[in-house]
Amino acid sequence: MSYESENKLPAGTSVKRLKEVVELLGYMSVKDGFKIPERVGCYFWHDPSEYKSWTGVELSIYYDEGALKLSTRTRVSRSYWDLTHQNKTIKMVRDIFGGTFVTDEGASRYLQPEHPPPSPLSSGCYLARWKFNNALLKARWYLSCRKLEGDAARDAPSPLSFLDEMNPRLLSNNLLVPFIIAVWEEYYRATFTAVLRYADKREVVLKKARLSHAQLEQIAAEKQIERAIAECFSFQRPSVIGDNFKMIDARLDLVGAMRKPHRRRKVTLSDSIESLVVARNAFVHAGDMDMSLFDKDLQTIMSDIVVAVDRSYEAIGSHFGFTTIHDY
Incomplete structure (x- = not known):
């Protein structure tokens, strides 16, 4: 349309x-x-x-x-x-x-906006969420198009563990995890950039950001300074993400939003994603695969990060007083 x-x-x-x-x-x-x-x-x-x-x-x-x-x-x-x-x-x-x-x-009739303009902060946070949604669609589309054939690609543990090590489904699923974490990380980095841009107090962040010479040159070439600062910090682990946003405003508690009960699980979303980041690092840096990552578990991971992102988005909107937008 x-x-x-x-x-x-x-x-x-x-x-x-x-x-x-x-x-x-x-x-x-x-x-x-x-x-x-x-x-x-x-x-x-x-x-x-x-x-x-x-x-x-x-x-x-x-x-x-x-x-x-x-x-x-x-x-x-x-x-x-x-x-x-x-x-x-x-x-x-x-x-x-x-x-x-x-x-x-x-x-002779002009087009009519359906809603009044959102604030720049609201718009920036929405764009981060919208891009996250679009990026994750690529992973879902990949899974819907993927065709793995033969007994070796079974979607369940094998009676013989060494066969799982040769299972192309497990390798394919593990390969998606770094992409999912990259999409997750970019959402929080982009959101941090927007929040920092319109924050009243930025001194703590500016002191902790150690901009390299190359980054300073990029800023001089009209790169958004808040983005350059955001690139100085990691946004993979929920605990670190929470600390980063607290530098902007100590009352902004994103980890608390992720720790709220989810589907009556004993393990919180925050802890689940912390473990996912550990698994991602083991795979990327040492080639260690998660031998339990079958399709159902991968779908759970993608569902979990969407819930965690939406909780963060809502927490930021509530904290700064804007209505979140979910028309993707």
Whole structure:
């Protein structure tokens, strides 16, 4: 699903001037891989400042039965600011060149945001959660497409332990764990970056961050300073994650959220994920496989980290007073 518009320009409109206006609006010329004979321009707008854009605005200039037209498109997952810029584009093209326009709302009707704009902090935390969701989908898709055949790839322990060591299913499942932890770590690093950016007190974090010369050069080259600082810390173990966020605000207790009961288990989510990180390190650094990691256990791991991430996301939203967004 998407939100689309089409401006029909008057006869004699200069394509060159139209492109200049589009570029003044911040659009960049791109190649989308499609060869459309009547299209004379393909553009994309995205504003990462203050976490404004989520999916950006797509724009095309083309001829349709001799008439020059400009179309815009935002995806269903667009942000308030993406839609606002889409409306701004429609209006400016109409104001400068004249002509008519139509959107999904109807003729001469602008697109209407469904919700007021979230705060930059809320938007930054949502983007981290959204990217986590999209990344984890890759693992789920991999598992749905994976085809392991033969008795050696059994989805249960073998009576002979040495056969499990040759089980391709166990190797495949173990190979996914580093990816899952990487996705987990990136979620917390990206969230930490957003929280740090809008925090009132950052002195403790700045003192503990030991920026390298290379990182300082990246900051000088306009890399987000909060991201560079976040890269100084580890975000794998829940206990370490909790300590990192407490540097920003001592009252922000993410580990406490992960320690709440889950499905009447004796082992908390926090402790389960701590053990998963240990297993990940053993596999990555020494090649030691978890010989009990069959498909059901892997699905449990992915379910657990989603619950843990959502608890953290909700805890941050509650602490800073914003409503979490779950439209992925």
